[in-house]
Amino acid sequence: MFDLRRLRLLRELKHRGTLAAVAAALSYAPSSVSQQLSQLETEVGVRLLEPVGRRVRLTEQAEILVAHTEAVLERLERAEAEIAASLTELTGTLRIASFQTAALALVPTALGLLRNLHPQLRVQVTQMEPEKALPALQAHDFDLVLAEEYPGNPNPRPADLEQEDLLDDPLHLALPGPADRPGAESPTAALRPLANHPWVMEPEGTTARHWAVALCRGAGFEPDVRFETTDLLLHLRLVEQGHAAAFLPDLVWSGHPPTVTLRRLPSGQGTRRVFTVVRRGRGQHPAIQAGRDALLRAVALTAHHVRDH
Structure with missing residues (x-):
């Protein structure tokens, strides 16, 4: 029978890309990771890694092993969830990654709800864009990720x-x-006069930037992007002070009234989807369920605040 600890190292290598990254993530010496993987090759009886320049990549046989390792780890996560569900008090640590606007508008309220309902649950929150947070979730760095999806960019x-x-x-x-x-x-018609106006957008390579540029091109112009940042509060500040136009979601106001002029977007382009993501097999864990329930309640409370205004 193969050693599960070594199989997990192989899986980590697939997700993290380098031996050094695996070693740093797991607090091992790189030489120890290399030695453990060499021992796994001996156990399996086939070559698992092949050099590509200064890096290594997984062989076809290693990919087969990783696929089975993922299935084993999923079953173990289900077992962990069932054990946690059998306990009367929710304890342990819930690690959440969230993009900025959700972290500002929803997470603090959710944290308050969790503190009141589950005082023994330790919650850690990291602000991180989905492009980085989702691979980190796969690598077991987080338990729950808040992510976003822009129209036409699944x-x-x-x-x-x-x-x-x-x-x-x-x-x-x-x-x-x-x-x-x-x-x-x-x-x-509201977009076209902005053909020569400065814009603030998220950086190149992000789905938000791809969506925003496509929207401007659909109105017949290439946007003059003078400011780039993932910080939507900076987007808002630049608009407030007359330096740029922007595309902003409702969450940026965290339930408070807007402070700038807003215009509708073309049909089918006016809403982004916000969702939570967990590893398969982890969704029934009581801590995950508690976190998701708290976030849903935070959404409802934010909507109620908006109606009150």
């Missing part, structure tokens, strides 16, 4: 991850000036 859906919808977050064209009612002009 995310990959790895078989080892499970998604659950949290909310639909309306998106708007944001312009300098006091908050007012949406203008009467069509969404495309």
